[in-house]
Each structure stands twice: as C-alpha cells, then as structure tokens.
Amino acid sequence: MNCNVRNFTPPIMKRTLLTLTFSLLSVVIFAQVSAKEKQALLDLYLATNGENWINTWDINEPVANWKGITIENNKVVGISLLFNNMEGILPATLGNLEALKVLELSFNKISGTLPESLGNLQSLEVMAFNGNDLNGTIPATLANLYNLKQLHLSSNKLNGTIPAPIGYLEKLEVFNVFDNNLNGELPIGLASNANLKELVVAENNLRTDENFSKTLLSNSGAGINLNKPILSPSAKNVIAIETSDDEN
Numbered sequence: 651m652n653c654n655v656r657n658f659t660p661p662i663m664k665r666t667l668l669t670l671t672f673s674l675l676s677v678v679i680f681a682q683v684s685a686k687e688k689q690a691l692l693d694l695y696l697a698t699n700g701e702n703w704i705n706t707w708d709i710n711e712p713v714a715n716w717k718g719i720t721i722e723n724n725k726v727v728g729i730s731l732l733f734n735n736m737e738g739i740l741p742a743t744l745g746n747l748e749a750l751k752v753l754e755l756s757f758n759k760i761s762g763t764l765p766e767s768l769g770n771l772q773s774l775e776v777m778a779f780n781g782n783d784l785n786g787t788i789p790a791t792l793a794n795l796y797n798l799k800q801l802h803l804s805s806n807k808l809n810g811t812i813p814a815p816i817g818y819l820e821k822l823e824v825f826n827v828f829d830n831n832l833n834g835e836l837p838i839g840l841a842s843n844a845n846l847k848e849l850v851v852a853e854n855n856l857r858t859d860e861n862f863s864k865t866l867l868s869n870s871g872a873g874i875n876l877n878k879p880i881l882s883p884s885a886k887n888v889i890a891i892e893t894s895d896d897e898n
Contacts, residue, residue, distance in 0.1 A: 674846035683713050686746050687726050690825070691719065693741035694729075698760060704735045725749035727773075733757045745770035755869065756780035756802065763787075764808075769794040780826070785809065788832075792816055804828035811838055819843075826850040833857075841865035 682688070691707065712735035714721050720728030725745050744753075745767025751774060757830040758891040760782040767778070769791025775798060783807040792801070793815035800823060801816075808830040816822075817839025824847060825840060832879055840846060841862045 669719055683721060683724055683726055684750060688713055690741070690743040690746045691716070691726065691729075693743045696734040697698045698758070699790070700736075702735060702861035703731070704733065705731070720752070721880070722749075728752040728754075736760055738762075742767045744768060747771065749773050751797075752776045752779045752869065755782070760786070764789050764792075768792060771896045772796060774798055775821075776800045776802075779806065780804045780805055788812060788827075793819065794825055795819065796821070798822055799828075800824040802826045803830065806830055808832060811835070816838065817841075817843065820821040820845065822846060824848040824850075827854065829853040831855070835859070836862055838862055838865065 653840060689711065690839060694700075695707055695709065700709075705717040709716075713719060716792045718729060718731040718734070719726060720730070726730070729747075730752060731815060732754060733756075735753060738760065739762030740760060742765045744765060744837060749770050753768075753771070753774060756778045757780060760779065761784065763786035764779070766789045767773075769789060769884060771777075772794060774795050777792075777795070777798065778800065781804070784803070785808065787810035788803070788808060790813040792798075793813060796819065798819050799821050804826050805828065808827070809832060811834035812827070814837045816825075817837030820843070821837075821843050822840075822843055825865065826848065828850045829852075831854065832851075835850060836856050836858050838861070842865050852877050866867065870891060
C-alpha cells in the first residue's frame, strides 16, 4: 500500500505569509531617515527659501528622492547643493544630522552666522561654504569635528580670530579662509599639522610670526605658499588651493 504524504498549507495561511513577506519588503524598500533628521532638512529648506532653489525638493516625496541628499543606512550622510540659489540663514538644527560626512553649500546666498551646533557633526569630513555672505566669527565648536579633512570658508564676511583649537584637528588636510575679514595670529597648530596640504589664508588681516613659518616648513613641507591663491573649481567640491612658484 503506497502512502504519499504531501505538505499542505491552508490557503488562509498562505495569504498571511504572503502579506507578511510583502510587508517586510516594504519596510526595507521605503525605510527612511528619522523624523528628527527629516525635520533638520526641512528647516534648511524653509530657512533658505527652498521653493526658489534651482534644484528644489518635492517635500512630499521620500527624503531619498531629494536632490543633493545622500543617505546610507537610513542616515543623512551628504548634503551637496552647490550653486543652488539658496538665500537665507543656516538653521541650528543642522547639528542634528550626526552621521553627516559632507556639507557642501558653496556659491549660494547664505547669510547670517555659522551655527555653533555645527560642532555636533563629529562624523563630518568636508564642510564647504565658499562664496556665500556669512558673517560673524568662526565658532570655536568646530574644533570638535575630529574627522574633518576639509574646511572651506572662502569669500564670505567672517571676522574675528581663528579659534586656536581648530589648528589641532589632526585629520585636517585643507584649511581655506581666503577673502574674509579675519584678523589676529594664525593658530600655531596649523603649522605643526603634518597632514595639512592646502593652507589658504590670503586676503585677510592675519599675521604669522617667524616661529609659525619655521614650523610650517618643517612639518607640512615647502609646497605651501601663503601668498598666492588660485581658485580651482571642480564638479564635486570647489576648493581654493595654493601652490608653489615651481608649479607655475
């Protein structure tokens, strides 16, 4: 006597499993950033006249579809909105984007001051506000950005001194404050930073002493020229660099 035993799943159970599967897929496909991070982006949109941006956002769409925004693991890691007709001030809530690695808002019409909350962005590697209308001082809180590699603040109206602790950011490779109203001594930490490749400080009222120059040459190499700025734009980042006379 042959007895064939077959697996049998009731239709109701099949439908339940199918629904559960689709639900899980939907969570994966449509997973979004937290409400806190989305609000920080919305604050930026509202504070800088987002409706009139060149590349504006449809705020009814998922954040992943917003132009210039990069998301990894449901975290905002990049904001790149160069030449985007952004006009207004920077909201303090930008400091809530704790996974942010790139903040590139160069060549817009952003005014006001740099929020101290930017010092909360401890994953940040690139901060760029070249060619805006920023005023006030450089926040001392930027010295908390231990992973920062590039700081671009050229062609604004920043004043006051450069906070000394910023000079001791060990990963800093580019320090660009060309064409502002900064004054005082350049932080000695910039001179002793072995990773520094580009130091762009012309068109300010900054001073260096003999000790700074000697330290700079011995630690960062003779390729850095403090007096000869060259503006060199690229598609991804716009960086003011300085070169030696031998390279011209």
